[in-house]
Amino acid sequence: MKNMDVQATLRERAIAILGVDGENFEVSGVYQGSARKPSSYILTRTGDKSVAVRDLSSFPSHQQVRELMS
Numbered sequence: 001m002k003n004m005d006v007q008a009t010l011r012e013r014a015i016a017i018l019g020v021d022g023e024n025f026e027v028s029g030v031y032q033g034s035a036r037k038p039s040s041y042i043l044t045r046t047g048d049k050s051v052a053v054r055d056l057s058s059f060p061s062h063q064q065v066r067e068l069m070s
Helices: 002-008 062-069
Strands: 010-020 023-032 040-045 051-056
Touching (some): 010 062, 051 062
Antiparallel strands (some): 010 023, 023 040
């Protein structure tokens, strides 16, 4: 039951749009409860809304996006 309580308090919020090599990617933060800092990040390709990468431990740089997408 405790695990379900943690999942219920997770929320996502868009933080930024990164333009990398002619494509746009949205970076969302995953927040737990009332935390002000994201516990992880999600990278989504904005053109087709496909989730490229979940559970990034830090905000991705342009170079990291290139490496993740190749």
